Amino acid sequence: MTETWGQLKSFEGKEFSTLDKNFTREASKLIGGQDLTACFQCAKCSAGCPVSDKVNVQVHELMRMLVFGLKEVLDTDMVWLCTTCYTCQERCPQGIDITDIIFGLKNMAFKEGKTPQGYIVSRKGLYDTGKLYEPTDWEREDLGLGDVPELDVEDTQKMFKDTGLMKLKEGDEE
Ligand code: SF4
Ligand code: SF4
Known part of the structure; x- marks a missing residue:
């Protein structure tokens, strides 16, 4: 198991006391x-997910957490380790747009300041340097590039300023 980013590592020993209807x-x-x-928990999404062995909460479990209004879903690794490959979405027999839902969850987590440090560092690098x-010199030399x-x-x-991407969470000043 790789190092996990989210605070919720697994369901084991975890008690969820509140089902939050507003979150659903x-x-x-x-x-x-x-x-x-429409999700009937067939787990076909998880069976094809390329990061299923890297996360402790599988994508079909994430879907059930949403139905149950478990806001802890925003603390799971699945939200950020999802590569947005769309395999789950292609495989879902119910035609659920799973990857698009996960995109939305990333936005929700970001607004609450639950963004992994690696993304924050990458974002700053992109802002500063584009x-x-x-790229390393030898890679370019090998390809005959200057x-x-x-x-x-x-x-x-x-683009960063117009979309508010430099804020760490909702309400932050630019
Ligand atoms: S493949 Fe679709 S129906 Fe099956 S568990 Fe995943 S989301 Fe639910
Ligand atoms: S889009 Fe994300 S959750 Fe779906 S299969 Fe790919 S990595 Fe897994």
Whole structure:
């Protein structure tokens, strides 16, 4: 098992005392969320998920947590380790837009300041340099390429500002 990011590591020993109807209502407003109750827990989504061995809460369990209004779902690894590959969505016999729901959950978690440190660091790097990582010279040499051209980061920074991406959570000042 890899290091986990979320606070909720598994269901083992965990007691959920409150089922939050308002949270289920909020989740049902996400793109794809209108079909939450169509999930019959076949787990076909989890069976095809490429990160299923990296997370302790599987995607079909995440779906059930949403129906039950368990807001702890925002603390699960599944939300952030999801690669958005859309395999689950393709496989779901009920046609539920699972990946789109997870996109919505990322946004909900972000608004509450529940963003893994790695994303925060990557975001700053992208803002400052316009790149997520620095290509190494030897990689470029192998491909017969010259130096990396300087990037104009103005448009990237404008996009960050216009979308509020530099805030750490809802309500933060830019
Ligand atoms: S594949 Fe669809 S119906 Fe089956 S558990 Fe996953 S979300 Fe539910
Ligand atoms: S979209 Fe996310 S949850 Fe769905 S199969 Fe891919 S990694 Fe797993």
